[in-house]
Amino acid sequence: DTEVTQTPKHLVMGMTNKKSLKCEQHMGHRAMYWYKQKAKKPPELMFVYSYEKLSINESVPSRFSPECPNSSLLNLHLHALQPEDSALYLCASSQDPAGSQFEKLFFGSGTQLSVL
Amino acid sequence: KNEVEQSPQNLTAQEGEFITINCSYSVGISALHWLQQHPGGGIVSLFMLSSGKKKHGRLIATINIQEKHSSLHITASHPRDSAVYICAVGSQTSGSRLTFGEGTQLTVNP
Numbered sequence: 001d002t003e004v005t006q007t008p009k010h011l012v013m014g015m016t017n018k019k020s021l022k023c024e025q026h027m028g029h030r031a032m033y034w035y036k037q038k039a040k041k042p043p044e045l046m047f048v049y050s051y052e053k054l055s056i057n058e059s060v061p062s063r064f065s066p067e068c069p070n071s072s073l074l075n076l077h078l079h080a081l082q083p084e085d086s087a088l089y090l091c092a093s094s095q096d097p098a099g100s101q102f103e104k105l106f107f108g109s110g111t112q113l114s115v116l
Numbered sequence: 117k118n119e120v121e122q123s124p125q126n127l128t129a130q131e132g133e134f135i136t137i138n139c140s141y142s143v144g145i146s147a148l149h150w151l152q153q154h155p156g157g158g159i160v161s162l163f164m165l166s167s168g169k170k171k172h173g174r175l176i177a178t179i180n181i182q183e184k185h186s187s188l189h190i191t192a193s194h195p196r197d198s199a200v201y202i203c204a205v206g207s208q209t210s211g212s213r214l215t216f217g218e219g220t221q222l223t224v225n226p
Contacts, residue, residue, distance in 0.1 A: 031212065042202055042216035043159070056212055088157050097212065102147045104164050105214075110157035 006091050006108035014116050015081060021111045023074040023091030029106070031097035032074040034066060035090040037110070043090055049074060050097035081115045088112050119143050122203050122217035129224050135190040137220045139203030142184065149214065150177050150188050151202040159202075162188070193224045 004025045013019050023032065030051050035043035048056035049068040057066075063085075065077040074091055088110045094103035120141045129135050139148070150162040163170050163177040165186065170177050174193075179186040190197055203217040 033212070037157075040219075042204075042219055045213055048212045050212075058213075090157070090159065092159075102164065102166065102206070104161045105149065105151075105159075106161065107151075107159035112157065 004091055004093055004106050004108035006089075006111055008111060009109065010112045010114075012114045012116060013078065013081065015083070017081075018077070018079045020078065021076040021089055021091075021113075023076075023108055024072055025093045025106065026072055027093065027095075027106065028071075029093035029095050030071065031094045031103070032068065033092040033094075033105070034074070034076055035092065037088040037090055039087075047076075048097075055097065078113075081113075083115050086113055086115045119215050120203055120205055120217040122201075122220050124220060125218065126221045127223070129193050129222070131194055131224055131226050133193050133224075135193050135197075135222065135224075137188045137201050137203075137222070139186045139188070139217055140184060141186075141203075141205050141215075143205065143207060143215070145181075145184075145205040145207050147206045148179055148186050149204040149206070150186075151204060153200045153202060153219070155199075162201075190222075195224045195226050198223050 007022045032049045034046040037043045046060045047066045052068045063080050067075040090110045091108040092105045123138045147166045153159045165179045174191045176189040200219040202219045204214040206214045
């Protein structure tokens with residue numbers, strides 16, 4: 001199984017809603033990532049989990065709250081989002097966080113989020 | 117000036133043509149990644165290079181560390197190759213933080 005599975009594929013939410021994005025991989029990867037991608041732009045790193053611990057937070061607003069309940073799962077909890085947060089949210093994983101710049105990244109197909 | 121620059125930004129080709137996409141970077145790197153993104157979002161990692169050349173099917177990636185330049189070649193292009201191709205670089209100091217190029221939109225017409 002070389003897949004990273006993200007759910008839901010599409011999400012529409014109001015600014016007062018609370019929702020969660022889910023990411024799952026069963027490749028035994030120990031690094032998991034959240035990226036945000038606006039249309040026609042490259043992905044921007046948001047968070048990195050290394051061995052289930054948050055290792056990088058790229059100064060992301062607190063309305064985005066990541067969680068790594070176990071080595072296979074990564075969640076992104078959303079609360080009080082703004083319309084400018086509408087984007088494609090991509091999850092990725094790689095084998096070994098220690099040499100992560102040398103590691104092939106496996107991406108999910110993303111969640112297209114619209115905030116109204 | 118971006119640390120990672122790709123050219124061209126947009127490329128239209130006829131089926132069967134040989135295609136080259138270029139990536140230049142201004143920082144010292146440990147590894148360079150070529151990624152493919154189809155409409156609808158999913159990103160596929162095509163290659164990770166730290167030196168030399170790699171080949172997979174009709175795709176060839178090369179890197180010249182001294183010149184800080186990499187190329188992605190597609191031989192016998194096909195409409196299914198239509199996608200955005202993204203170059204990303206990583207370094208010892210940046211660790212998990214890849215620096216991405218802006219991407220090249222490739223359209224292959226039948």
